[in-house]
Amino acid sequence: MKILLVDDSGTMRTIQKRCLNKLGIEDVVEAEDGVRALQAFEAGGFDIVLTDWNMPNMDGLKLLQEIRSRNKDIPVVMITTEAERSRVVLAIQHGVSDYLVKPFTQDGLKEKLEKWMAVRA
Amino acid sequence: MTATMTAAAPLSMTAATTADYVNPVIAATQSVFEIMLGCTAKRTGLRLKQFPEPQPEVSCVIGISGRAAGTIIVGLPKEVACSVLERMLGTVTEEVTDEVCDAIGELTNMIAGAAKAKLAKYELSISLPSVVTGEGCLMHHPKSICPFEIAFDSDIGPFTIDVAFHVL
Numbered sequence: 001m002k003i004l005l006v007d008d009s010g011t012m013r014t015i016q017k018r019c020l021n022k023l024g025i026e027d028v029v030e031a032e033d034g035v036r037a038l039q040a041f042e043a044g045g046f047d048i049v050l051t052d053w054n055m056p057n058m059d060g061l062k063l064l065q066e067i068r069s070r071n072k073d074i075p076v077v078m079i080t081t082e083a084e085r086s087r088v089v090l091a092i093q094h095g096v097s098d099y100l101v102k103p104f105t106q107d108g109l110k111e112k113l114e115k116w117m118a119v120r121a
Numbered sequence: 122m123t124a125t126m127t128a129a130a131p132l133s134m135t136a137a138t139t140a141d142y143v144n145p146v147i148a149a150t151q152s153v154f155e156i157m158l159g160c161t162a163k164r165t166g167l168r169l170k171q172f173p174e175p176q177p178e179v180s181c182v183i184g185i186s187g188r189a190a191g192t193i194i195v196g197l198p199k200e201v202a203c204s205v206l207e208r209m210l211g212t213v214t215e216e217v218t219d220e221v222c223d224a225i226g227e228l229t230n231m232i233a234g235a236a237k238a239k240l241a242k243y244e245l246s247i248s249l250p251s252v253v254t255g256e257g258c259l260m261h262h263p264k265s266i267c268p269f270e271i272a273f274d275s276d277i278g279p280f281t282i283d284v285a286f287h288v289l
Contacts, residue, residue, distance in 0.1 A: 009224075011210060011223045011224045011227050054247070055249075056249060081231050081234020101238075103152065
């Protein structure tokens with residue numbers, strides 16, 4: 001299982017990576033914005049993408065659009081502070097697979113990860 | 122605790138409007154501290170800031186735009202900022218490192234995001250967080266905006282949140 005983890009905050013990447021490691025996933029590629037994430041994605045081989053929304057250079061919604069133009073099947077989970085219904089709907093319209101609002105509990109994150117790991121297993 | 126108002130509110134800032142802005146920020150702050158830091162944040166004061174005052178040593182600013190504009194500023198003494206990093210990642214430090222600034226930026230981002238969701242009627246957008254460090258920095262707001270300072274105490278120490286909104 002190979003995960004692309006995208007967040008401009010190193011703190012949030014560390015929190016999420018630790019959770020992934022606890023679930024037995026060691027193959028995690030980190031990116032701090034959408035541009036670097038897309039470069040990594042194009043190298044291929046990912047099973048799940050976890051992405052923040054608000055980031056410099058390219059935000060998570062644009063990244064989602066770029067990924068969907070290349071791959072319609074890979075699970076993309078948005079992990080973001082954008083909690084309004086209108087924003088969630090917008091992300092769904094652009095093809096997001098799942099959505100987790102920050103702040104999240106460890107159990108909430110684990111639940112999302114396990115769900116999509118089972119789908120890709 | 123009863124709110125302490127140290128200056129008269131501008132005519133445009135009715136009590137209802139104040140509650141509209143301030144209560145969602147208080148609720149968002151308490152929720153983020155509970156979930157991300159595992160600690161309770163209690164509001165200890167509320168006042169208007171009529172003049173620029175020195176900020177705490179670590180202050181994070183997030184801009185607000187939409188049908189209201191302004192800023193949310195989370196200010197923490199150095200020791201409290203370091204404790205935020207320790208609570209989030211377990212990393213112990215006594216200095217304001219890049220990691221501390223990143224943690225405070227993300228904490229502020231979550232507070233502003235949660236407050237924004239509670240203020241959906243204003244259709245707000247928030248900027249990326251910027252962290253200012255150092256003693257004695259003064260924050261100058263546009264004259265049309267009179268910021269509220271919400272004071273909190275918590276298991277890791279005191280901190281403040283300045284809410285400076287202007288309805289468009």
